[in-house]
Amino acid sequence: MSIASRLPNLLSGPANSTDSARLYDVFLARLATARQSERMVMACREIRRMARHAGKPKFAAFTYFWEMEAHDYKGDFEGMWRTLKAWEKARTGKTLDVRTHAWRSNEHHQLIFRYAPLMYLRGRHRLGCRLMETALEMASRRKGWSFDWLWHVYRPLKTPVSIHDVALSHFYAALGRELSDWELWDRFLDGFNPALFRCSGIAKEAVRRNPRLLKLFFEWVVAQRRQRLSSGTTDGERDLVESPARVRRRQAARKEMLLRLDKRPERELFNQKLETLFPDLRVLPAPRSFRQLLRSSNSR
Numbered sequence: 038m039s040i041a042s043r044l045p046n047l048l049s050g051p052a053n054s055t056d057s058a059r060l061y062d063v064f065l066a067r068l069a070t071a072r073q074s075e076r077m078v079m080a081c082r083e084i085r086r087m088a089r090h091a092g093k094p095k096f097a098a099f100t101y102f103w104e105m106e107a108h109d110y111k112g113d114f115e116g117m118w119r120t121l122k123a124w125e126k127a128r129t130g131k132t133l134d135v136r137t138h139a140w141r142s143n144e145h146h147q148l149i150f151r152y153a154p155l156m157y158l159r160g161r162h163r164l165g166c167r168l169m170e171t172a173l174e175m176a177s178r179r180k181g182w183s184f185d186w187l188w189h190v191y192r193p194l195k196t197p198v199s200i201h202d203v204a205l206s207h208f209y210a211a212l213g214r215e216l217s218d219w220e221l222w223d224r225f226l227d228g229f230n231p232a233l234f235r236c237s238g239i240a241k242e243a244v245r246r247n248p249r250l251l252k253l254f255f256e257w258v259v260a261q262r263r264q265r266l267s268s269g270t271t272d273g274e275r276d277l278v279e280s281p282a283r284v285r286r287r288q289a290a291r292k293e294m295l296l297r298l299d300k301r302p303e304r305e306l307f308n309q310k311l312e313t314l315f316p317d318l319r320v321l322p323a324p325r326s327f328r329q330l331l332r333s334s335n336s337r
Contacts, residue, residue, distance in 0.1 A: 148172035166208035183228030
């Protein structure tokens, strides 16, 4: 018997939609953590079927993104694209022509995390590059955008294998271009706090002239974050430009707060309810506590 056939119908009982959505969402997250790709796809489709029968198709909109993640785990980017198009149709009643669609600012998240990376992984480099540039231009209208979106401008990974790996630099490499050809290159560099370049020992103007030096700057940022972020949370550029002592105090306070939340009895009660509703979760590895995640992170 498949896992989908055993899913409880949480839309037919007294539970409200928010509670039901959270239970399904965490169930799918547990499957994702265990990389149960096929089971994720089946469960997503079953949840959507139940939602349609209950007359609440929009309730299950979140399942399209979990199904896309499942396809991503398998490297099935055509399947992921089909799911993305199905999400479009469910949301608007039609599918988008990404070549001519007039993207709105509130769509930049989908562009940068889904549409553009998928274009790269499907070999549509020129179109994907245009979509990524469009998304980054939208992001550039906010203060502090350069640091926040650094990982979408550049990643040192040579061959992306997931939508989460793809950055603008991959498109430019595939098209035989340098990042300095990017229309927003100067604005991107000027958007960083100047202290970051001083602390890294890498001059901004040197990076401006030679975009390949961005690799050294990126590696410095990653190394500093690994050294300074003990709570697994971040405050952006502040973590790197403020004194180590101040960052340490803030991280310690946040870690203590998160550890308290992790011990709350409500968490254990929720997990018990989840495994009662979805007994298949009992055979999967138990979710790691925040303390375990910290221990794993700090041992690297």
